[in-house]
Amino acid sequence: MRREGSAFQGLGTVFVKELSDNISSVRMLVLELLVVLTALAALYGAIDNLRQNTAEDPFLLLRLFTLARDPLPSFVAMLGFLVPLMAIGLGFDAINSEHNRRTLSRILAQPIYRDALLMGKFLAGLATLGVSLTALWLMVIGLGLIFLGVPPGGEEIARSLVFLVVAIFYAGVWLSLAMLLSIVFRSPATAALVALGIWLFLTVLWPMLAPAIAQVIAPPDPRYAALGLETPDTGLWAQFLLRISPNDLFAEAMQAILSPQTRTLGAVFLEQLRGAIMGAPLPFGESLMIAWPQTVSLIAGTIVLFVVGYVIFQRQEVRA
Amino acid sequence: MSEQHNDNPAPPPDAVITAQGLTKRYGKANAVDAVSFAIRKGEVFGLLGPNGAGKTTTILMMLGLTEISSGQVGVLGFNPARAPLQVKRRVGYLPDSVGFYDNLTAVENLAYTAKLMGLSLQERTERIADALRRVRLAEVAHQRVATYSRGMRQRLGLAEIIVKRAEIAILGEPTSGLDPQATIEFLELIAELKRGGTTVLLSSHLLDQVQRICDRVALFKAGRIEMMGSVAELAVQVLGAGFVVEVEAEGSGIARKLSTIPGVTKVETLSADRYRMTAERDVRPDAASAVVSVNGALKRLSVDEPSLEAIYARTFQAKREGVRHAA
Structure with a gap:
């Protein structure tokens, strides 16, 4: 049955209202403060490290993103950990709070479709995360200019912009997941708990479990073990399983983009190294090709999770 | 004469809501079971019945908020399943225990829904001010809704319907939980809507209030309309004479x-x-x-006058006795 009118009528109104709510909410301010403080600490470590160790580096700005100094992680590793928290914080009560406030039926009794409400909330969440990440990106560039005194090159800016886009889609996966849970569970506390549980599982437990599962699927060959090498099949399975986690996809994409000397993200075969100058940076386009599968996977994850939530929301009974 | 739910007479020419064999199934259970009725322009029509009788589901089908399993419903000539936006532009809905965004003021809450209605800034400003004055909330228009009592929230919900200039107002349990003074004020506002030409459809458990303001009522039970008509007509049917x-x-x-x-x-x-x-x-x-x-x-x-309470009690008591005899 074909419906009359546009599915996105009212989208702009919902988007603006939700964006305003997100940006002015205490929850978001606390999360942003946490991310900024942690980012500043990571950047301080990186700047200090660069000042002491690196005299000449064509990608000095990119080092700000990737350098770590114990006990602090790198800026990218810190974002990989905290961005999901921000996204979950924005999405876990997107729909169920409307049920609980009893505003859903009143809003849906206005001349809009559910599509506009869900899409408006999602885009507002993504825009909020985009604004926050862009502010962080500008902060890194600005601090780099101030403390390192070296203007960034064009390729550095391009690579850091790709970092920004990938980071937004990485946040998008978690936002879609949190919104899906907010549709499935009527209680925001349950949705938040399940989202945080999935986040902890994929961030902390999965990197430990994946290699163990890989060893069960493809047991290590003792001949490789005798040489101190990892069995290729086992390694490939471990890598495949690890890539189920968005964190791993983000980390791999960032490695390819922000470390230009990265030639591959998987096993390296000898013929791939023929003619290669070790440590030489790859052109931007080739780095982009290496990161492409991971980036597409993050975009696909965002879309698939959103679509699942969309279908469930369309079929849900709206009584309150 | 009262209309029976299982009769399917041609709807009156001034009908604004018509339902023919309207059915909603959840699995094998019929929440609404082939109900037919017509509501005339400008009348106040009451849906009565115990919890789970199918009143709210019927309302949701009229608004296109839930799918219709079978049958047809027409609202102001539009099919809510095919043209829900046309229906929702013309129909105001105040659900039971209406919710608002507590962090926003009354004006901000109304401005949000007015934007969703597609009103221009000037229209929004004028209509919101007028609606808040009519529901006597003008003085607290810029206070956060979190500070509002239940009665004030219900009146704010009615203000939203006024802002929309709805031809039909659908009210779910509008006075449930209100104190006597707030109830009197709210019923007066409903009467004002009727005087302004708005058709009002309300569901309620509060029989004396329904009797006071409704021109006609439909008694729902287990998804079916047991009886329909004015209180006097039902009294003749149930009590002999009212x-x-x-x-x-x-x-x-x-x-x-x-x-x-x-x-x-x-x-x-x-x-x-x-x-x-x-x-x-x-x-x-x-x-x-x-x-x-x-x-x-x-x-x-x-x-x-005949009491709706007596009609209601007699109707449902007779059904219970019928069930006991059948058992």
Whole structure:
């Protein structure tokens, strides 16, 4: 049955209202403060490290993103950990709070479709995360200019912009997941708990479990073990399983983009190294090709999770 | 005459809501089971029945908020399943325990929904100010809704319907949980809507209030409409006759004259100058004329209207007894 009118009528109104709510909410301010403080600490470590160790580096700005100094992680590793928290914080009560406030039926009794409400909330969440990440990106560039005194090159800016886009889609996966849970569970506390549980599982437990599962699927060959090498099949399975986690996809994409000397993200075969100058940076386009599968996977994850939530929301009974 | 749910007469020409065999199934259970009715323009129509009787599901189907399993419903000539936006542009809905964004003021809450209605800034500003004045919330218009009482929230919900200039207002349990003063104020606002030409459909458990404001009612039970019509019509059907008119007058031949009034089913002589009439309608004007026409001296006239509560109790009690007998 074909419906009359546009599915996105009212989208702009919902988007603006939700964006305003997100940006002015205490929850978001606390999360942003946490991310900024942690980012500043990571950047301080990186700047200090660069000042002491690196005299000449064509990608000095990119080092700000990737350098770590114990006990602090790198800026990218810190974002990989905290961005999901921000996204979950924005999405876990997107729909169920409307049920609980009893505003859903009143809003849906206005001349809009559910599509506009869900899409408006999602885009507002993504825009909020985009604004926050862009502010962080500008902060890194600005601090780099101030403390390192070296203007960034064009390729550095391009690579850091790709970092920004990938980071937004990485946040998008978690936002879609949190919104899906907010549709499935009527209680925001349950949705938040399940989202945080999935986040902890994929961030902390999965990197430990994946290699163990890989060893069960493809047991290590003792001949490789005798040489101190990892069995290729086992390694490939471990890598495949690890890539189920968005964190791993983000980390791999960032490695390819922000470390230009990265030639591959998987096993390296000898013929791939023929003619290669070790440590030489790859052109931007080739780095982009290496990161492409991971980036597409993050975009696909965002879309698939959103679509699942969309279908469930369309079929849900709206009584309150 | 009252309309039966299982009859499918042609809807009246001024009908704004029509339902024909409207059904909603959840699995094998019928939440709404082939109901048919027509609501006329400008009337206040009440949906009555216990919890789970199918009232809210019927309303949600009218608004296109839940799918129709079978049957048809038309709202102002539009099919809510095919043209929900057309329906929602013209119909205001105030659900039971209406919710607002507590962190926003009344004006901000109304501005948000007015934007969703597609109103321009000028229209929004004018209509919101007018609506808040009409529901007597103008003085607290810029306070956060978190500070509002339940009665104020219900009135704010009605303001939203006024901002929309809805042709039909659908109200779910609008006075449930309100104190007596807030209830009186709210019922007065509903009466104002009716005077303004708005058709009002309300569902409620509060029978005395429904009786006070509704022109017609439908009694829902287990997804079906058991009875439908005005309270007087239902009283005739269920109680035999609903109105009891007492006449106190001096004169001769009064009882015989009173018994000729159309609609009067019984006249009892209580004393030399007191008579009790049982009638299908309020026959006080006719009784007064009858006394005067036989040169009698009228001293007092009183009427006991049929009670919806009695009709409701009798209807559902009869059904329960029927079930017990069947068992």
